Each structure stands twice: as C-alpha cells, then as structure tokens.
Amino acid sequence: MIQSNPAITLNSNILEAIPNKLISTEKAQRMAEFFSFLGDANRLRVLSILANKEFCVSDLAALLEMSESAVSHQLRNLRAMRLVSYRKQGRNVFYRLHDSHIFHLYQAVAEHLDEKD
Numbered sequence: 001m002i003q004s005n006p007a008i009t010l011n012s013n014i015l016e017a018i019p020n021k022l023i024s025t026e027k028a029q030r031m032a033e034f035f036s037f038l039g040d041a042n043r044l045r046v047l048s049i050l051a052n053k054e055f056c057v058s059d060l061a062a063l064l065e066m067s068e069s070a071v072s073h074q075l076r077n078l079r080a081m082r083l084v085s086y087r088k089q090g091r092n093v094f095y096r097l098h099d100s101h102i103f104h105l106y107q108a109v110a111e112h113l114d115e116k117d
Contacts, residue, residue, distance in 0.1 A: 046074050051106050054096035
C-alpha cells in the first residue's frame, strides 16, 4: 500500500492503480543503462545510417569518416545491446537495426527533436 502525504489529497482509486503502472527498480535501472548507452554521438550516427538500410563495415566507415576498427567497435557494442543485428553474405557482413522497435525509437526521438515549440 502506498502511503500518501497527508498534505496531499488524492483519490484512493488513483493511488491503488499506480503500483500496477510503476516499473520495477530493476527495469528502471536497465532502461537507464539503455538510454545512457545511446548517449554516444557515434553510436547514434551509426543508427541513423542503419535506419535507412543495411550496410557493411567498410561502407559505414566511409560514410561516417571513421576507421573500420572504430566502426566495428561501435557495432560490437550495439549488437551487445541488441540494437543491431547482422547477416553474412559470403565474406561480407551486413548490419541492420535489430527490429522495428529500434527504428521507431530512433524515429520518435529524431522527430521530437525536430519539433518547434
């Protein structure tokens, strides 16, 4: 049961519904780590390219004007967080966004930042 501040009067039905909507501390921590991980400009630049289509490391490196090693490092981290996935075609490895959730998250943030107040 949530204890309320006596100075604040809230409808008891609202108070009873809040625990069902409140995320757990563990999930909040995982989400904070996820968003913190996205706080890197190079990772976001990689995601911005992959939001359009899949690319191999050498093409990503050329587009980003980064070394292949640096791009591979970012892709390894992005794969570990399940933000990107890959497929092999012969000797080439092509990277893409992991799923539509990642695309929609990227798109929503980009649109939000483009909004005018």
